Amino acid sequence: MKPRRYALAVVAVLLCAPLTAGCSFGGDGGGAITAEQAKPRIEALLSGTVGAVQPPVQYLDELYDVREHTDWKHDSDGKSLVLKKRHLMPMISQPKRTVLLQQLKDYWKAQGYTLHEDNNGNGVQGVSATAPDGTKVGVSFLGGGSATITAGIDPVVTPPLDHPLRDTSTSPRPPGTPEPGTQDDPYWSH
Numbered sequence: 001m002k003p004r005r006y007a008l009a010v011v012a013v014l015l016c017a018p019l020t021a022g023c024s025f026g027g028d029g030g031g032a033i034t035a036e037q038a039k040p041r042i043e044a045l046l047s048g049t050v051g052a053v054q055p056p057v058q059y060l061d062e063l064y065d066v067r068e069h070t071d072w073k074h075d076s077d078g079k080s081l082v083l084k085k086r087h088l089m090p091m092i093s094q095p096k097r098t099v100l101l102q103q104l105k106d107y108w109k110a111q112g113y114t115l116h117e118d119n120n121g122n123g124v125q126g127v128s129a130t131a132p133d134g135t136k137v138g139v140s141f142l143g144g145g146s147a148t149i150t151a152g153i154d155p156v157v158t159p160p161l162d163h164p165l166r167d168t169s170t171s172p173r174p175p176g177t178p179e180p181g182t183q184d185d186p187y188w189s190h
Contacts, residue, residue, distance in 0.1 A: 032155040035165045038082045039064070045137050045151040046086045052107035053100065055187050058089040059149075060173060060180050064165050068158050076158060082165065083152030087180030090188040091145035100147065100188075101127055104139055113137070145189070146181025 042064075050059055062085040069077045092100060105115055105127060113129035116138075128138030137151040159165050183189075 032079045032157045033153065034157050035066075035082060035159040035163055038153045038156045039165060041133060041135050042082065042084050042151045042153060045131060045135050046084060046149060048111070049104060049107065049137055049139075049149055049151070050086060050088075052103055053088075054103065057185070057188060058183070060087045060089060060177065061085070062087070063168055066156075066159060066166050069155065078158050079155035080158040081152055081154040082156045083150055086149045086151075088147040088149070088188075089178070089180050089183045090185030091181050091183065092141065092147045092188050093145065093190055096188050096190075097141055097147070101139070104149075105129075108137070142181070144181060146179075148180070 046061075050057070064082060064084050067081045067083075069079045069081070071077070108115060108129040112132050116128045116130070118126045118128070126138055126140035128136060130136055135151060135153050137149065139147060139149045141147050
């Protein structure tokens with residue numbers, strides 16, 4: 001499996017594993033919220049989490065990802081998982097991963113989040129948390145030094161195909177932008 005796909009799979013597991021453990025996500029007893037309600041909650045969670053990283057880091061956002069719930073026949077139940085990824089641009093050295101994880105865990109604990117730690121023994125580390133409103137957030141690392149923070153909400157009422165949240169026609173990545181996790185940073189890369 002390619003490293004990028006492996007990273008995406010790990011992030012999905014970090015976020016989705018707690019989702020299947022009977023957690024409530026809507027803040028209203030588990031009911032689905034709308035895409036309009038989900039977006040600012042996800043943005044606030046990502047901004048707060050990245051803002052807790054000191055010294056500050058540059059990052060690159062991906063577009064929102066809407067994953068419809070389907071059964072084995074691919075029939076939708078009208079609900080989706082909505083998530084967004086924020087890639088940290090500097091290469092995070094192995095010793096600094098511990099520092100970054102501790103900063104994020106401290107921030108999430110201070111916000112009243114419930115922590116979920118993961119270290120699968122395959123070179124991928126991560127920690128995730130559930131915010132009091134049910135929003136999930138997680139960070140994962142790959143062997144090459146890239147770090148990705150992902151936040152999501154499940155369930156969300158599936159937005160129509162023409163909803164702006166589902167617009168994947170433009171890339172958030174400006175031309176010439178380096179790959180996340182490849183920039184040398186005087187603190188985070190050493």
